[in-house]
Structures are given as structure tokens and as C-alpha cells.
Amino acid sequence: MPVTRTELLIATIARLLEGCGHVAVGASSPIPGAGAFLARALGGDEMRVSVLGSRRHNFFTDGGRELFDCAAQGRMDAFFLGGGQIDGEGNINLVGVGDYPTLDVRWPGSFGSAYLYFLVPRVILFREEHSPRVLVPTVDFVSAPGVSEEGVWRRGGPHALLTGRCLFAFDRAARRFRLESAHPGESAESVAEATGFGYDAADPVPETAAPDRRMLDLIRGRVRDEIAETYPAFAAEVLGTAA
């Protein structure tokens, strides 16, 4: 069975999480969740994975604030954020398009992004849609800023931006993304065309590494079973079955 785009994304996320002690996954995030489970399996099960909405993969017993307190205590190494808009400085917008507050398009809201982006060392931006509509020069509303002024206390921020077309790394000093790799079927040009902001790029742009045999077996076996508790439809319909 050929490697699917979803499997490539899961494997890429797992690589981005290497070395983390505790990874938390927010709501409605099956691919990041599967990526975290894969990273855990690859790392000999040393990693803790908290999945919002899971009963089994939920270590929290102190109410809704615990996720945020846990991050504040420095006990959470990685988290995932998305964005209706993401710009070239790593700012994300989860509120809407147009002039606030009436807006042309309203999205749900900022959730915990305005906080976790500062507190969690390795924030992975994940958004499958990669288009000029999403990756914009400047966000209309800053739910959470990619970088902060000198003197602002900040432990965390964007580590990478993974889309359906490519993987960007974020350079906090330069305040810019850098194109690390393009997924199979994409190129430096196709990525540039679909991206509304400027960024640096490796030259030539390598292809995003496909999952190896071991990763694929895990994704189609153990990870599939683990993610099925929270995302049964995703596990059944999107992930394959181990050979």
C-alpha cells in the first residue's frame, strides 16, 4: 500500500516531536494526535501524550485550567496550534477575517493560543490547507503573536509549520519561516505560488522524508488503535491497516 498524505504528515509530526517528554494534543486534532502516538512508540514509550477529548490518554484531574497550569509549570514540551490565517512572522488568527469586531467571517475564537504560544517551548503549527487565503502576509487579528518584543517573558513559540504541501521551520531570531522540505508532488515553485507570505528556503528544496517501514507499520497498527479511541472515524476511514 502506498504512503498516503496523511501518513506522511503523521510521520513528519512524529519527527518534529523527537525528544519531548510530554506532548499535549488539542481538540479536533486526529493527525497531530496520531503523530504524537507515533513519536511515543518510536521513542520507547518514554513520552507522555495527553489528548484532549480522550478518556484513556488524559492525565488531568484538576479541571479545565490544568492544561494551562501544566504548560506554565514547564511540564509540557510541545503543543499544536492551527489558524484560519497564519502570517510570515508566525502570527496566528483564530478569530476571523475583516474588521473586528463585526468581521466578514467569524471563526470560533482564540481558545488557549494567546497563552500556550508563549508557554510551550515547541509549538507546531499544523494546517492542511496551504493556500494564499490561509498563509497571508499579515493576519487580520492576532490571536497569538509569533514573536514578542525584547523584555517580554516568553518560553515558547512556533517551532515549525506543517501544511498539506510542505514543512517550514521557524527562525525566531529572523522572525521568518524557512522552507525545509516539500511533500511529494510539490516543488519550490508550487509552494511559493500557494503561500501569501515571504520566507527563506533551502536550495534545492528536499522532499519531505517518507515514513520508513517501521513507522508505517506502527501507524497502520498500534497508532491506529490508540487514536481510534478518540477519533474512531478517522482511524477507520483514513488510516490503513498493517500488512
Place this chain on the structure above:
Amino acid sequence: MPVTRTELLIATIARLLEGCGHVAVGASSPIPGAGAFLARALGGDEMRVSVLGSRRHNFFTDGGRELFDCAAQGRMDAFFLGGGQIDGEGNINLVGVGDYPTLDVRWPGSFGSAYLYFLVPRVILFREEHSPRVLVPTVDFVSAPGVSEEGVWRRGGPHALLTGRCLFAFDRAARRFRLESAHPGESAESVAEATGFGYDAADPVPETAAPDRRMLDLIRGRVRDEIAETYPAFAAEVLGTAA
């Protein structure tokens, strides 16, 4: 059976608690605890009584901070404080005698007094020993002040001071105690001799009202049983049995 001094104190406390919705009783406080149970029984069981150290009379499930948070929320109408020293402005000292920090005599410490004295509307100071050693002109260490400067946020403070000899009320505007009644066997003179601070007094000083028949029956029956859970020795040795 004649009314004992302990029964008189319990009845006096119950009168001081009239109209309270929630009364909390700290550790090592059998007489205040019994007074609170008596007040509850007299008030048709409308009153909530929280007894620290009790299993049955403990409404708290949020850890050690809940007592203090509860007071801060305005959900606690009365509390009891004592003091190794109490002075004429209602300042209390639970830390020690002499120069801080080495001190000549060290007591346990301020506990929550520095907080609850500000937050609980009706704080009843209770100290059986009534001597110039305890009721001093000025405390050596202010664990909690009787009154605060203008502009300091404060909801609570001293309401009364009950000792083995008498009952004082506290006048917050005048910053002074006022002798309300002397217990049987005491007089204006015997109280004055035993008190190290100045105070106002009714003239003539009435005798502290003895518990009536109904109160006595409750003290020697239901209240005795209720307090026995937390203070079995006190209930057995000090409180009589209903006729």
C-alpha cells in the same frame, strides 16, 4: 445540676452567633464548637457549622485553601480567634513574647489570623485565661490588627472578646472594647484588676446571662453528642448529661 462556667461560655457564644448563616470553628476549639452547635440547634438548624478536624461537620473538598477562599467569597459569617496576647485595640499576637525573631517565649504562629480577621464579618475572640499577661496594653507582635487604616479593604474584624471572666464587645469606630457583662462571681472591679488594657464599661455591669432551661438541655444532650465526634474527652469530662 448547677450551670458550669463552660456551659455559660457555650451559651454566650451561641448568643453571639445568632443570625449567622455559616460559622467555621478552627482547630482545638471545643467550646466555640459547642457554642456553634448550640446556636444551630436554637436557630432551627438553618445554620451551617464547619468544624476543622471534624469528619462529619466538614463541608470542604477543595483542600486547605478552601476555608480561606470561602471567607474571601463572603460565605463565612463568623470565626473564632484567640491570642497569646490581646490588646485594647483588638490586636492579637499568636507569635510570642519579646523581641522578634528570637523572642523570650515562642508560640506556634499566626495561622490564618492575619487574613480571616479582615475577611470574616464577625470574629469572636475567645480566650479563657483572663489576666494582665494575656490582656495587655500593646501586643509584642501583631499577628492580626484589630482595626485598619482608612482606605484598607476590610470586611471583618473583632466582634466580641469572651474570657473566663467576662464578655467584651468591640467598638470598631472607637477602637476600644466595652465590658458588656461579667460572669457570675466576677465584678467590674475583679475584671478591671485582671485586664491590662483600658476599656469602656456599662455601669453597673450586668451579670452574663445564664443559659436557660432549653439551652442547658441542648448543651447536655444534642450538642454534647455532636461535639463528641471531634472532642470526645471534652464531651465526656466537661459537659454534663441531660437530666
Place this chain on the structure above:
Amino acid sequence: MAATRALIRRGARDLRLLAVPQCGIQADMLIGAGCVRGIEAAAVTMGELGGAPRFNAAVKAGAIEIRDSTCPAIHTALQASEKGVPFMPLRGILGTDILAHRPDWKVQDNPFAESGDPIVLLPAIRPDIALFHAPRADRAGNVWIGRRRELVTMAHAAARTLVTVEEIVEDDLLADEATAAGTLPGLYVSGVAEAPMGALPLALTEHYGADTDHLGEYARLARSAEGFAEYLQRHVLAQDVAA
């Protein structure tokens, strides 16, 4: 949900909603039914079913006041009320447009830092009413909340707390240390009403799952004002609708 429907039936008006920290169909229904003047939330979303349609329409029309927030800010502002302090500091948030649109929030330098170090101060939020659904309560108004401890903070912070439950049980939930640990004491509960299946069409963890057909019907109908009116008529206003 049972209470939400009841509020709509009795024609509640001018409500100001606080989501702890996000909300969905309940807020959307109340907004669509014209019950709501304003809302403070970190997000308003129907989850997998997309945005909240009546909320989005009201935002676009400028028909409700919106206070965009972020999850930990809502938890923290409630904790401030729980502790009876006028404000609490919180990391992060600096440089966001959330902060830019919250004139009620302040930024000051951390007075414990050597230099600089701006930090956001959030004023306490004291809701008039905390309203939620829980699995069970006992006759004394103690409510089992398990590990949903944000409900404890809500109740502590609010002036009054109203709870609907699946069932009222005869046991004392505080009598056993095991159930006491997950119980909100009746001290904080102003009223309890039995409403079996009262969370439907939402899920009640460990009791029943969501009615996804019903939620889908809502999401589809509520896209238009007419459809929403039809939904209300069918599921809320009709004479034969229970609760």
C-alpha cells in the same frame, strides 16, 4: 441543555454569558432566541459541526457585545473571584489583538523583576449565576462533579449556583471520602433540579453520548433565521417537549 431550553421558553432577555472557557450550541440557541446581550468566551463553536451559526450571524449584525478572551484568562479571572482578590496576573497574551480589545485588562511591570517584565492583570469575574449539568446531587445539595473541577471554581466565583442533575440520590455524597473528593459541597449550591438526560443533545461523559443526528439537524437548520425558528418550534417551544 434542559435549563437552556427553559430559559428560552420563559423568554429570558439581556443575558450576559460567560463561557468557561468555550461554549457551543447552548450559547448559540440563546443568542438565536434573542436572550443574549453580550458574551465573553475564548471560543464559540459547534466543534466538528463547524462554527456556531446564530452566534456568527449576531456578530456580523453587531447584535451582541463580544468580549474575546483566551481559555486560561477566563479560568484565572474566576479564580480571582474564588480567592476574593480584585485581579490576578497571567503570562502570555501580550501583543495580541485580544488584549488590544480588552480595555478592562491592564498591563503593568512585574514588581518582583529587576527591570521591565510587563505582565497582564485580569480583573476578577464574579458571575451572578453559575449554571451547569452534573450526574447527581444528594438531598443536601452536594453535587458530584468528578474531575470537572472548573465547575468548582465557577461555583466558588459565582454569587449563586444552579445545577441540573441526572438524578438526586439519597446517599450523602460527603459521607464517603471517595465521593467527597469529587463533590461540590452544597454550601455553594443555591438550587438543584432533576433533569434526566438533561445534557442532550450534548454528551454527559460516562453517562450517554451526544445525539449527533440532533446536533446535525440543529447545525443545518440554524444556518438561517427561519430554520432556527423551525428548530425552536420543534424542539424547544412545542407543548409536548419535556423539561
Place this chain on the structure above:
Amino acid sequence: MAATRALIRRGARDLRLLAVPQCGIQADMLIGAGCVRGIEAAAVTMGELGGAPRFNAAVKAGAIEIRDSTCPAIHTALQASEKGVPFMPLRGILGTDILAHRPDWKVQDNPFAESGDPIVLLPAIRPDIALFHAPRADRAGNVWIGRRRELVTMAHAAARTLVTVEEIVEDDLLADEATAAGTLPGLYVSGVAEAPMGALPLALTEHYGADTDHLGEYARLARSAEGFAEYLQRHVLAQDVAA
């Protein structure tokens, strides 16, 4: 207590103790054995048995640094660490000698008030180690704490948490919603050791009562340095003492 004895046996030195919010025989023994450089507490007391003798002697001799506090200040300073904020405000305390002797505490005007309104700001306390005894833990390091939720805050605030338990059980304490509600997740626990009857001579609520004879013996012997040495030899240092 088992851990306290072990610390004395291994000759711990220069400990800085934080009582949450008060302590007794454990601190007194550690102080008497020369393990302690400083202590922060709202109170140090043997309860019904009177003052803590070795603590009192050390205070008089100026042998330990003391930070007198008040119960809610300790809870609050731990909550500040729990939330990763540098400080938290707290009502009360103004005008006390506690505040006068705490140069590490600050007073500022509440920035949300029209005018004046001074309020105390407490810096976060981040203990290196949280140490406590609990009824049970499971193999994953989850610890049942019931409603002793100050232990949760301690663990959240501390860099490392070490726990002794009556027993290690095979069940997963997080698997069942009922036990999960009273469980500190293993995420916060660095180490667990089985120490049956490990709280003795203190009580462990719902498990065993205090050994009042033993406590009385301690209180009597510890009045003098010689008597304390005799106690240590008999109950802590002797070869045949378990744990």
C-alpha cells in the same frame, strides 16, 4: 514520618522547610536533629501537646532562619507557582508584623480601584521538593489524595514530588472517574516509596489514628536536648527501626 526519619538517618543538612501551611513533629524532629537551616510556616505546633520544643529552642538560640507567614499566603504563593506567575495578590495582612518582617513581600495599590486600595503581593514559592504521605499509589505513579487538594497544589508548584504511600496498588487510579477525581496524576510525581503505617505516630485519616502515647513521649523527651537525643536513638537511629 517515614521519610522524615530517613532524612535524619542520612544526615540531611541545610534543609529549608516550607510548611503547607503549618507543621509539627516532623519539622521539630528535623530541626532538633540539625537538618534545618530555615523554615517558612504559618504555625509550628504539636497541637494538643503544646508548642514544638526543638523549634522553640532553635528560635530562641537564633539557630534557624524563620519566615513567619499566614496560612492563605502559603497556599497563594504555591498557587502562583502552579500557574507560573511571578506573584499573586492577597487581601488582609496589611498592618501585621508578619508583613513588617517579610521584605520579600510587596504592597501596591490595586490598579483596578478608583483610588488607594493597597494590597499585598506575594512572590511565588517554588519548592525544590514536595514531600508527603498518602494512602496509595498505582504503578504509574498516580497517587490517591482524596480531598487533600493542597497536596495537588504542592506537587504542581514543586520541581519534584516524592511520595510515601501505605500501599502500591495494581489498579490504574485514573481508569475510573470516581478515583480519578481524587488522584494526583503521575505526571507530577518523581518518586513513590511504599511505607506502610508511614504516617505514624501521626494519624492517616480513614486509615489509622495517631499514636498518642508515642507523641506524648516525644513531647516530654524533646523538652531537653538530651531527651531529644534519647528519643532519636530509640525511635529513629536504632538499627532495628523499620523505614
